Amino acid sequence: MTTLFISDLHLDLARPAILDQFETFIRDEAIHADALYILGDLFEAWIGDDADDPVGQRFVAAMKPMREARRPCFFMHGNRDFLLGERFAREAGMTLLPDPSVINLYGTPTLLMHGDSLCTDDAPYQAFRKQSRSAEWQRQFLSQTVQQRDAFARKAREESKRYTGSEANASIMDVNQLAVEAGMRNAGVLRLIHGHTHRPAIHPFDFDNHPAERVVLGDWYEQTSSHPIWASK
16 A cells, blocks of 8 residues: 655646546546645646636546545645635545645654745745735635636736746745755654655755655656655555
8 A cells, every 4th residue: 555645736628638647547546545645736726616617626526536435635735726725625525734744654754845835045936925825815816706816827827937937047946955954853854745846856865963855746747657756554
């Protein structure tokens, strides 16, 4: 048995092959696991549980085998879907996890994060992250019509493409090692699993005179395996 970790699926109607791949993954792999953890950016954009999103509807349908088999699925917000709420999570059969969270992974305390909060060198993004995670900002945003929210999200995605596509910004969009160590020290762990940076790797390093590792999940749909990170009993 395994525990599966995935992130950065960016499910979107414009890329139907990824939706097909996810349905196969749930049916053939995830249903046989001890648990599935989705560490953010499940959707390309999420503008509220009330938006009646067809991608969300298809996701709920795809998760039916997990619900019927009572296999646990945990979801942590990413920077694209931080407005996903309890209503949709219940419908899909997911349990919301705060970012960060520590789990006991077969005897090893493991810190889970989406990863965007570790990119502390990217000051403009961190300022927007702080603003958009506030209850007041979210209340005001969700009070707009679905059409207004959709227009905002489309504009934000276009600006994000320009920003992330700039070579000048490439270095600041990766995690800051001091932020990594501070998070791990605060959590009291020697293993961290996160996504967001789209730079899959396992980084071993010495941490407070102990061997530690940082596991980075890549774009789920680009992996050669359907589960890039797994842990055996």
